[in-house]
Amino acid sequence: MTITTPPPVPMVEDSTAQEVRATVRSLLDARCTPAFRLEFVAGGADFDDALWSALSHDLGLTGLLIPEVLGGAGASTRESAAVVIELGRALAPVPYLSSAVVATTALVRCARNGSSAAADVVARLADGAIAALAVPATQSFGDGAEPTVRATNTGLDTVVLSGNVKQVIGTADALALVVPARRGDELVLALVTADTPKVRATRRSNVDMTRPTRDLGLDEVSGTVIATGVEAGDAVTTALETGAALLASEQVGVCEWAMAQATEYLTVRHQFGRPIGSYQTLRHRAAHLWIDINHARAAAIYAASTLADAVADHTIAAALAQTYCGATALRVVEETIQMHGGIGFTWDHPLHLYLKRAFADTVVFGDADVHKSTLARLIGLAEPTPNPVHV
Incomplete structure (x- = not known):
């Protein structure tokens, strides 16, 4: 054999x-x-x-x-x-x-x-x-969310779209919107010119102001059908999986910046005549963060590489990366703020911007619980059931 x-x-x-x-x-x-x-x-x-x-x-x-x-x-x-x-x-x-x-x-x-x-x-x-994919920022490749836009035929390759999509990323100055919609029992993917008057885009007040989102409203908007049925579903799923896999790399970037800031501050800030990084408690905290960041980096690179090489378990790798990297980025930034002491809490220091990005990223393309459920399903584990409440 x-x-x-x-x-x-x-x-x-x-x-x-x-x-x-x-x-x-x-x-x-x-x-x-x-x-x-x-x-x-x-x-x-x-x-x-x-x-x-x-x-x-x-x-x-x-x-x-x-x-x-x-x-x-x-x-x-x-x-x-x-x-x-x-x-x-x-x-x-x-x-x-x-x-x-x-x-x-x-x-x-x-x-x-x-x-x-x-x-x-x-x-x-x-x-x-x-261009922007008109799905909610929190939609995951594994949750099978139903489109909130309805399509009606007007020609061989054209439809009229009506509906609302909440919290869409990256619509500002977009040439086109890629809109998943339901046409009867069939899923279609339609291309819409973003600047048409019948597309309403209302900016939301977000935690992360460096990545704004908008609520979209489509009032009988004309669109060109670019995919239908299984092909449309595959296009959306693949796009969201790729986004989730590469979001892990962004989260690693946030970790790297925060770790560099913490290392520098622990070196230059002195207390009782010596750098605060020389104290064992802070030194050990920094070392644990360094280990966590390296684990996150390996998961992110693996997720991107499996997609690049078309490896069979690329979906598992994307779910695994998001299960780990989101929580790691948030924890690293939180620890960095703590290590900076009072200066870390000031508005003049950019740490609060990284905290907001790390926090927001924990739900972009699905939160950790969604990805854990997806991962369990992909590798054949039973999803956990809630413990019964005894009164």
Whole structure:
């Protein structure tokens, strides 16, 4: 009997990913200073146009997940994860995850299945245009949520859409919206021009002001059908899974920034004539965080690599990464604030922005409980049942 061992999946960054990270970090270190982040939040903008232009036009990073035949770079989720980890580290206010990852993944899937309308939009996304998948920010690839938009036929490939979608990420200045809708008993995916007057977008008051969301209302809006049935469902599921897998990289970026801040502060802050990092309690707390961050990094790289290499357990890897990385990022930032003492609680220090991002990210693309249930189902474990309450 011959036993075939599958090729190992990398759990560390390769040289290409390291080069991508170095390039992106050089740009972000120059532009995303602590003062810039605080000024951006105070200004109330959705994203920074100049930074988005630099990422898309100067570096060409918005086309990484777009195949060369559709006008992109033909890279993989491994390289995109390298970009996302640096964007998370800098808390960069750009719609990269929602547009260049999630919406792009859905549109590329539809274009490969023969949709010319999707292919046209994909080509423009490679040049820096923005698109958004019109699903709630908290929707997971494993929860099977029903669309809240209804579609009515008006032609062979056109529908009229009506309904509301709450808390959608990345709709500001979007060229197009990718809208899942129910047409009778069939799921359809429709392409809508975002600036049509019949699309209402109301900005919400979010915890994380660096990643705003909007409630969308569609009042008999015309849309072009780009996928139906199983193909539409696969496009949405794949997009959300890719988003969840790469969100783990963003969370690792948040961890890395917080750990760097904690290490620096423990070194320069003196108490009783010695650095506070020399005290065993703080030293051990920092060491435990370092271990947790390395575990999170391995999970995030594994999730991106399984998608890049089309490994069979890529869905398991995405659920596992989100089960671990979200809670880790929040804990690392909370511990960093504690280590900073009083300065960590001030509005002038950017730590509160990272705390808000880490907190918000624990529910983006589904919370840990949702992903634990998905993981249990995928690996054949029974989901836990609530303990009975005895009165």
